[in-house]
Amino acid sequence: MPGFESLILGEKTAVVFDIGSVYTKCGFAGETGPRFIFPTEITQPNGQVKHFLSLKTAKEKRKFLTVFLHQLYYRHLLVNPKDRRVVVVESILCTTEFRELLADVLYNHFEVTAFYRAIPSALFAPAHLVTLFTLGLSSGLVLDCGYKEAVVVPVSEGYTLLNAWQAAQLGSETVYANMKSLLHRDALLVEEHGQTCALAEQPDTETMLTREVLEDLVARTCFVSPSQRAEQWDRWSSAQLNTTDDDEVAEPKVAEEHFVYPLNNLQVNKRLQVPSRLRELAVECLFRGDNDRITLASLLLKSFITCPVDIRRTLAANIILIGGTVNIPGFASRLLEELDSFLEWDEFSNLRALKGTFRIHQPPAEPNYVAWLGGAIFGALECLPGRSLERSVYLEKKTLPDWTSVIDTNPCESAQRPEFILDACGWELVADKR
Template sequence: MEKASIVLDIGGSYTKCGYTGESTPRCIVPTDLHPFNLSQYLSSGISYDHTTTDNNNNNNLIILPTAQQLTEPLLNFLNTLFLKYLLCKPEQKKIVIVENLFVPRMFRQLLVSLLFDHFKVQSIVLLSPTVSLLPLLRTTAVIIDCGYSESRVYEGIGMMSAYKTARVGSKTIRDQLKKSLMDDLANRTVVSNTLTRQPLEQSQARSIIESLTSQQLEDILIKTTVLALDPTSVTISNIEYHLTPTTSLSISSQQRSHICDALFHDPNVEQDCDGVDEENIVTLLLDSLIQCDIDMTKSLAHSLLLIGGTGMLPGFKAKLIQQVKKRLDEADDDSIYSQLKGLTNHLEFIDHQYQPNYFMWLGASLAGTFDTYTTHRLTHDQYTRGNKRLPEYERCTINSTK
């Protein structure tokens, strides 16, 4: 019996890894390429230049690593995955990788080079995110991928012309939360001593908020966010989040109910969304449907598939459907969305039992067990004979007879 292959889904925030044929990853760990921020590097919305200026803030210079700079952090990270979490010798394994289609080519090239030349893996299969449809036994759907640094919409197999992306994701709402807490320092008690119930000095409170890590902000959002369809119809109170046994953080009802508005960017709600693109998940979905043939839009509207960790926020699906319907209802005859008004009552998510954050990994886990995917496999010998260059995605079928 053939040994199971390793399945890797390297994301901007978390990496999922495990073995083919399994229903869940062996582990989901932070993608740690210290000192580099992989989320910026893997974002398809950022130039692949070594240095580039963020359009939202001209004073914020983003420095992207070169292949030479990224080699050691990526090597250490892969070594940790194989030896600490998967407990295996990589030279005895085949690798299945599912990834963002628009990841910089140099990162893909470096990843494959390290796996072949350093870890001596037997072969590598590169799969696109549309493999997410495999567990559902479907050939096409609207795949809404809400990740860490950006969100993407695919239209299943063969519809990549309808691909859309925007730099909104969980990083967006984490940054918004941190900014909102800083802005509230002068108006109310944000950080207090849990033992004495007294507010801390503003300078000390500011230092604590500035030092909040991405993981802490994520935990705050998961435990306190309320995605209500109508926040005015429910009672949402302030809540205390305990940072340490002696320090607590006050999250206001406004923050709990509206901090995720940046993802949907409701134009009728005043919000401070500095750094948020005009595009958002709502417009991504509508723009993608517009790109499809008119006779397909109704069936696709009934086949929405939400993947990515951001989509796991309670109430996210209902909120997205509500905002899409609202955008369609308010579209006038001159709006580009007027042609989609007939879809208002046909928007429906595919019902399944899997978790959105590892859905792509699950599809790759199933695909890796099929013989039909052997034509997509790149062996070390083929890689060497091809001058150690990867084929483009449209040429990913490798003819082993060449």
């Protein structure tokens, strides 16, 4: 328990939270998992639910963060924010506006003593460490596949290779949009009395196919097919579009022709009759890409090409997948197949020596909160106070430092510990500073 540990160690355990676009993870440093994982939303007094993604202005976002963090501290964690340090795990694509708003709410409204920012996708220091801490690695390639986008960043000996990061809008949002279009095209709506009609003919499909419904449908039913079966679906789909082709292509076999999904968000008893092939086709958008042929595999390989030649094999053997989208069954095995397959492209001919060397680590936690776990590990280290931004410093400068320019702020204290400590650009041996 955090309270019991504070009596022994003399300092209360730091609070760790990861505010995502859709879900927020919160808990205490030194624990093996977050205490709570809940939607990033608030319920207003009139009963209306407000999502963070729907906010546009800075005033709305600040009001949202004030109410949301109040619930986080006083309803979920049951702690006083004035008594504890904070470790915030943030996305590398998080805007400066959001960072400044978050700091303003924490320091001025909740009056936290200090807080530390850690980035899961390893772009800025100490980004790489919050993920690599969970595996005890100093080198690796981190793929963060979340709701909005997929971000790839390589790390070598604790140093983030900022020139080799890659990003694309290949996250859960893309999968949900693809599933929605497939449902409009192929799904049937089963009425209360058993009558069926095409879903596309219904005028209120937007209220039926909400983000929550699509998320639940993908999480419960979808999986990633192996490359060979995906190619069979591609040939079948092409044959369906090309009606002049004399050669008939058989549809790949499925266990059941369709399945029924209840629409529990509606007041009436309606169900969706969904073709089983959609369970596989919905996720193919992550591996088939768009007109620019940007896929998850191509993102990783483009990052490899930008990295120095002598570290590519080490990075290939230490790939780490994080983010909620990675939870889809078959994701990791399909990605390995795609990596070896894409090496045949002329664009990636310089990487063909890596064929068969790609390895994906299994983190000691679910992919959707591996980054939080890394922040919790770092929050339990003795160097946390020296790496935190104190409230007095923030109130004086009214801005957050760029972590690419942060240096060791406690050289005297650090010189007493001949060990590796966290520096802004990576690992740094304190003994070398003496």
